[in-house]
Amino acid sequence: MENMRQLMQRHVYTIKFSVAFFYGVLVSLAVNYFWTPGHIYSSGVTGLAQLINTLTMHAGVWHISTGLGLFLINIPMFVLAWKQVGKTFTFFTFICVVFASVMIRLIQPIHLTNDPIICAIFGGAINGFGVGFALKNGISTGGLDIIGIVVRRKTGHSIGSVNMAFNSLIVLSAGFVYGWPYALYSALGLYVSARVIDMTFTRQQQLQVMIITDRPKTVIDCIQNHLQRGITIVHDVEGAYHHDEKTILFTIITRYEMEGLETAMEEGDPDAFVSISPTIKVLGHFTESKW
Known part of the structure; x- marks a missing residue:
């Protein structure tokens, strides 16, 4: 080792x-x-x-x-x-x-x-x-x-x-x-x-990620394994088409971590709906990458 x-x-x-x-x-x-x-x-x-x-x-x-x-x-x-x-x-x-x-x-x-x-x-x-x-x-x-x-x-x-x-x-x-x-x-x-x-140099460019999934626990585990980012959970969300129960997950990543997010979603729930948008500013705790 x-x-x-x-x-x-x-x-x-x-x-x-x-x-x-x-x-x-x-x-x-x-x-x-x-x-x-x-x-x-x-x-x-x-x-x-x-x-x-x-x-x-x-x-x-x-x-x-x-x-x-x-x-x-x-x-x-x-x-x-x-x-x-x-x-x-x-x-x-x-x-x-x-x-x-x-x-x-x-x-x-x-x-x-x-x-x-x-x-x-x-x-x-x-x-x-x-x-x-x-x-x-x-x-x-x-x-x-x-x-x-x-x-x-x-x-x-x-x-x-x-x-x-x-x-x-x-x-x-x-x-x-x-x-x-x-x-x-x-x-x-x-x-x-x-x-x-x-x-x-995309490490300083922050993105907001919204994930709509019916497998929240699996998705959270995969994201935290790959990215180690905090996630906010919104329970009891209903889809308008089939009226099935969903969960919304919110997190902030950097553009540098996009590949890790895509890998995590492929493992956790490849059928989830994921929306990614640029973040102008983040207030509060957001961990910067260490050099």
């Missing part, structure tokens, strides 16, 4: 290292192939590192490249993650940031286009997918992702929305450095990145 546990842990760590490397490649492609040629600033710490790189471009030995700046700015974020999120999470965040910093340095820019709109959209989409994929696999890309996770746990706001709230300075910087049209292009890139993050 102990050997099996160690094997599983090694497998999980291997996946996380692979995800961190994959993110490093994606963010380097976004920076070197799209954002830099198009004079587009990224969101959060990456955008701040780009800004520092631009401002110190002619500072000689004091020049701080984007990759180096990305690592240096993230150092206080590592401390925050260590205290507020967890040690394992912080370790893989550190690995993720190191991969990103190194890959931005190693992967040389290839000129594809200077069109700022294309650079904003494709750079934002590639970066957003990389960030969302990393978060989905339980690691952070550093910077505002860590702040976003801490704020989300306290307020319920999505990661992408938190990032957008912190990026006004980046947009203004793009306007001052490259001209105000580029501020709009950078804002477009930030919007695309935030939307792709929310589409990829």
